[in-house]
Amino acid sequence: MKPIIVAMTGASGAAYGVRVVQALIESGQRVALVISEAARLVIREELQVQPTSYSRPEALEAVFGAQIRDRIDVYSPKDFTAPIASGSYPTAGMVIVPCSMGTLGALASGLSQNLIHRAADCVMKESRRLVIVPRETPLHALHLENMLKLARLGARVVPAMPGFYAGAASIQDMVDFMAGKILDQLDRPHALYPRWTGPKPEVFS
Numbered sequence: 001m002k003p004i005i006v007a008m009t010g011a012s013g014a015a016y017g018v019r020v021v022q023a024l025i026e027s028g029q030r031v032a033l034v035i036s037e038a039a040r041l042v043i044r045e046e047l048q049v050q051p052t053s054y055s056r057p058e059a060l061e062a063v064f065g066a067q068i069r070d071r072i073d074v075y076s077p078k079d080f081t082a083p084i085a086s087g088s089y090p091t092a093g094m095v096i097v098p099c100s101m102g103t104l105g106a107l108a109s110g111l112s113q114n115l116i117h118r119a120a121d122c123v124m125k126e127s128r129r130l131v132i133v134p135r136e137t138p139l140h141a142l143h144l145e146n147m148l149k150l151a152r153l154g155a156r157v158v159p160a161m162p163g164f165y166a167g168a169a170s171i172q173d174m175v176d177f178m179a180g181k182i183l184d185q186l187d188r189p190h191a192l193y194p195r196w197t198g199p200k201p202e203v204f205s
Contacts, residue, residue, distance in 0.1 A: 001030050003073065006024070007095070013046075014098070015175045019192075027183070034076075035074075037077065049062050084122070094131070095131040095185075096130075096133060104132065104147065162174035176193055
């Protein structure tokens with residue numbers, strides 16, 4: 001099975017990235033994971049976990065759960081020799097969740113300063129699916145221009161904007177909603193939120 005690349009960068013919203021990885025694994029998908037140094041800081045602050053090394057199975061389990069170790073490959077953001085740094089390595093696409101504005105700007109400018117940038121560049125040049133999940137507010141003109149530039153190149157831009165029509169009653173419900181929206185763009189099956197089927201019939205007395 002071709003892996004899906006999941007990159008987590010230094011924007012708020014680490015829970016989104018964690019849930020996407022979990023949902024992909026639950027669907028039977030193999031994952032190639034890259035976590036930036038800034039994302040590790042966000043994971044520590046937002047999720048209250050601080051693994052000593054993301055290359056150790058027990059450290060991954062502390063963040064993503066105990067059922068992932070056989071379906072996930074972790075790469076250092078500094079490792080330009082990783083297979084996902086080459087367009088000749090077959091993948092089923094890539095998602096960057098959350099995507100920082102710095103990462104967004106690098107991709108829009110064609111920069112490859114780390115493995116995340118390079119892997120995304122390979123995905124785009126090979127016409128594979130790239131899903132970007134920006135998490136920033138407010139947005140200034142350059143942020144919006146970079147999103148438009150990437151969208152014109154074929155990237156799917158999925159801002160972290162959870163909807164409420166699915167009846168969200170908790171933060172986890174909103175995280176699941178966004179993770180489901182992301183998996184929709186990757187054509188992966190899930191049951192993370194109820195699909196909209198129209199308003200409920202009115203009941204008259």
